[in-house]
Amino acid sequence: MAIETILIINKSGGLIYQRNFSESFASKLNSNDFLIIASTIHSVFAITSQITPKALQITQNNVDYVIPYIPMVGMESSNPQQTRNANVPVKLGSYKGPDFFKEPFISWNKSGLRQLSTDQFTMYIYQTMTGLKFVALSSNVLSTNAGTMNGSIDKTKAVNVASQVADNFLRKIYCLYGDYVMKDPFYSMEMPIKSELFDKAVKRMVNNLL
Amino acid sequence: MSRQQSINSSQTPTPTTAQSPLSRSLKATGEEVWKRTEKINAELFTLTYGAIVSQLCTDYGRDFVKINEQLYQMGYSIGVRLIEDFLARTALPRCQGMQETSEALSKCAFKVFLNITPRVTNWSSGKDAFSLIIDDNPLSDFVELPMDAMEQLWYSNVLCGVLKGALEMVQLDCDVFFVSDILRGDQQTELRVKLNKILKDEIPIGED
Amino acid sequence: MTIYSFWIFDKHCNCIYDREWTLLANPKSGTTNSKQNDDISKLLYGIIFSLRSVTGKLSSTETGRTNEISSISTGRFRIHTYCTATGLWFVLLTDFKPFNYSKVLQHIYSDIFVKYITNNYLSPYDFAQSEGEKRGQGTRKITNRHFKNNLELFLEPMISS
Numbered sequence: 001m002a003i004e005t006i007l008i009i010n011k012s013g014g015l016i017y018q019r020n021f022s023e024s025f026a027s028k029l030n031s032n033d034f035l036i037i038a039s040t041i042h043s044v045f046a047i048t049s050q051i052t053p054k055a056l057q058i059t060q061n062n063v064d065y066v067i068p069y070i071p072m073v074g075m076e077s078s079n080p081q082q083t084r085n086a087n088v089p090v091k092l093g094s095y096k097g098p099d100f101f102k103e104p105f106i107s108w109n110k111s112g113l114r115q116l117s118t119d120q121f122t123m124y125i126y127q128t129m130t131g132l133k134f135v136a137l138s139s140n141v142l143s144t145n146a147g148t149m150n151g152s153i154d155k156t157k158a159v160n161v162a163s164q165v166a167d168n169f170l171r172k173i174y175c176l177y178g179d180y181v182m183k184d185p186f187y188s189m190e191m192p193i194k195s196e197l198f199d200k201a202v203k204r205m206v207n208n209l210l
Numbered sequence: 211m212s213r214q215q216s217i218n219s220s221q222t223p224t225p226t227t228a229q230s231p232l233s234r235s236l237k238a239t240g241e242e243v244w245k246r247t248e249k250i251n252a253e254l255f256t257l258t259y260g261a262i263v264s265q266l267c268t269d270y271g272r273d274f275v276k277i278n279e280q281l282y283q284m285g286y287s288i289g290v291r292l293i294e295d296f297l298a299r300t301a302l303p304r305c306q307g308m309q310e311t312s313e314a315l316s317k318c319a320f321k322v323f324l325n326i327t328p329r330v331t332n333w334s335s336g337k338d339a340f341s342l343i344i345d346d347n348p349l350s351d352f353v354e355l356p357m358d359a360m361e362q363l364w365y366s367n368v369l370c371g372v373l374k375g376a377l378e379m380v381q382l383d384c385d386v387f388f389v390s391d392i393l394r395g396d397q398q399t400e401l402r403v404k405l406n407k408i409l410k411d412e413i414p415i416g417e418d
Numbered sequence: 419m420t421i422y423s424f425w426i427f428d429k430h431c432n433c434i435y436d437r438e439w440t441l442l443a444n445p446k447s448g449t450t451n452s453k454q455n456d457d458i459s460k461l462l463y464g465i466i467f468s469l470r471s472v473t474g475k476l477s478s479t480e481t482g483r484t485n486e487i488s489s490i491s492t493g494r495f496r497i498h499t500y501c502t503a504t505g506l507w508f509v510l511l512t513d514f515k516p517f518n519y520s521k522v523l524q525h526i527y528s529d530i531f532v533k534y535i536t537n538n539y540l541s542p543y544d545f546a547q548s549e550g551e552k553r554g555q556g557t558r559k560i561t562n563r564h565f566k567n568n569l570e571l572f573l574e575p576m577i578s579s
Contacts, residue, residue: 011412011414029475033475036475037475037476040468040471040472043468044464044465044468045415046415047461047464047465048465048492049415049492050458050461051461051465051511052494052495053423053438053495053511054422054438054440055420055422055423055438055439055440055441055442056494056495058440058441059442065493093248095246095247095248096245096246096247096248100299101246102242103239103242105301107493108303108304108414109493110493110494111493111494112414112415112492112493113490113491113492115489116473116487116489116490116491117487117488117489117490117491118473118477118487118488119483119486119488120473120476120477120485121473121485127414128294128297128298128414129297129304129380130293130294130297131412131414132294137476159516163491171298171301174294174297175298175299177294177298178297178298179295182291182292182294182295183291183295
């Protein structure tokens with residue numbers, strides 16, 4: 001999954017972090033544009049919870065909010081060059097390796113916006129219980145075109161897996177946020193993030209995802 | 211001697227009453243996450259905290275009311291940040307009431323950060339206030355309060371601030387205060403958590 | 419797959435048709451053009467409009483094609499949109515089972531809407547009631563029987579399966 005951009009939006013709808021990871025369509029926008037995009041996403045997020053169809057309100061079918069754990073999303077992959085360092089545990093800040101977490105988890109975002117698919121990109125949104133939103137823009141295009149019977153089963157899995165990978169990935173960005181941003185004594189709450197360590201860690205994780 | 215060794219000594223068999231599946235899974239989560247966090251030396255932690263408290267005593271000229279207040283404020287700023295770390299690590303779903311909140315605090319939160327599991331007791335009649343009894347407070351290892359401090363100082367007041375800040379960020383407006391402290395000559399160290407109200411307006415949209 | 423509701427919006431920001439299936443077991447249940455859905459239609463329009471402006475900003479102009487939204491997912495349902503160059507939006511609210519809804523919407527546009535509304539000289543193609551009508555204030559809906567019947571026929575097998 002190729003991540004183009006990551007945005008972090010605080011609980012009042014203000015943009016506190018924005019980073020582009022490749023020279024793509026998003027890179028010609030200036031920071032003002034991103035501020036507008038962030039507040040639009042924040043307000044749309046709120047409205048989507050109001051238009052639940054009546055059929056859903058009546059039946060209340062149990063949608064499964066559990067997101068399975070997908071191993072090693074965004075972690076150093078095992079390739080021949082790195083097997084030499086196999087015995088050296090990866091430094092993950094305050095987490096003991098090899099990965100940030102190992103269990104499936106329940107999504108806090110039950111009726112807000114989660115995913116936006118267009119012809120050119122897919123946007124995933126992960127909201128935490130404190131109202132913080134992590135947004136990832138990926139240049140992978142998800143198409144739910146079900147062609148033949150065989151094709152449709154594969155596409156089903158591909159579409160589901162992609163959003164689960166995105167949720168796993170964004171939760172790890174949340175873990176990095178908890179470490180490098182929250183524990184920085186000079187960071188003021190709700191303000192834009194200016195931490196090089198956080199930047200580096202996020203960049204490392206995005207590169208590992210490619 | 212790291213905290214790991216003192217864990218073994220404090221693992222006395224406690225009488226296990228009927229545990230709900232939720233509390234068992236909270237305990238398991240707490241243990242798991244504790245195992246996966248980097249640790250520091252417990253003496254360093256205790257000494258650092260002691261240095262903070264004694265420096266505050268010097269700075270404020272032994273005005274213990276002000277010192278309590280300052281410790282609370284420090285704890286508050288830690289709490290509003292620590293909650294993000296806690297949620298990122300454990301991804302616990304929202305607690306459905308103060309009962310679940312007390313379980314999450316004692317079995318998960320205290321376990322992950324201080325490796326202690328305080329007991330939950332003294333529920334109020336409306337089930338909106340409870341006490342945490344801390345048996346082995348890592349902040350006050352080897353500490354003895356001088357006579358003037360024994361009347362007024364709550365040595366571990368930073369814990370109250372941490373709980374207040376963290377709970378406020380998940381939309382629970384609570385009052386947290388010490389009721390008794392072993393350092394002051396009382397029988398046990400008791401922390402009281404009282405819910406004022408749930409900040410409904412601030413609950414993030416999309417959570418139902 | 420399950421369909422919860424179907425909406426059509428025109429270029430004047432009005433909802434000109436809405437059909438909601440409330441009991442999924444019974445494809446004949448539900449409402450058509452009901453007044454209760456007025457507010458919801460405005461919210462839905464707002465959501466799609468705002469997200470279109472976001473995707474428009476984030477699009478690359480290299481390929482020359484505009485960046486069109488294909489679907490919007492929330493935690494409980496999915497919104498599929500098909501936007502024509504004439505400013506018409508066809509919207510379906512469904513569950514999460516993957517299915518090619520864009521083909522469904524294209525079919526509704528080309529074979530049902532064009533056939534019974536656009537090609538029908540006796541039915542208005544522009545549902546604004548007067549010249550000076552402001553955006554979003556119109557209330558005229560599609561009432562053409564043929565359109566409704568064919569739409570029901572086409573969507574009936576897909577309501578719940």
